[in-house]
Amino acid sequence: MKMPRIECQSCGRGIAAGPVAGRPGKGRLWRHDPPGRSRLYGTALVSCPGSLAIVDLPLPARQLEFAADETAEPDGIDTLPLF
Template sequence: MKMPRVECEFCQRRIAAGMVAGRPSKGRLWRHDPTERPEIFGDALVSCPGSLAIVDLPTPGAQLEFVEGDEGPADEERADPLGTLALF
């Protein structure tokens, strides 16, 4: 499954975000290292402060919106060629 990428607010990199259960428009950034890790921290494993942050996902998690269309008047009765009435 391809996950959407969202910009981390701390390191400004685009990181994959997995969906959060029960919140379709929110995602959790995957754990990632800061860009300056080798120079500052050496071989120690250090996560970026933005790792695992909950962020807004791009549009795929948005709810479907209904738009009113031009359907014509609803009171108009259709002439049935067989002369029968609709039961439902």
């Protein structure tokens, strides 16, 4: 599954965001290191403060849209829809 990239509010990097269960249109940023981590902290593991933040996802699920020609009834069929 390809995940959208959202700009982290703390470091400005584009980070993948996965969907959050029960919250349509919301996502959680993946854990990531701040830019220049090795220069600032050496070998210590330090996450960016914006890691795991909940953000708005672009284009949440939308209803499928049909083109006008697909909704037209074919000629010669005179049946009623069941549903």
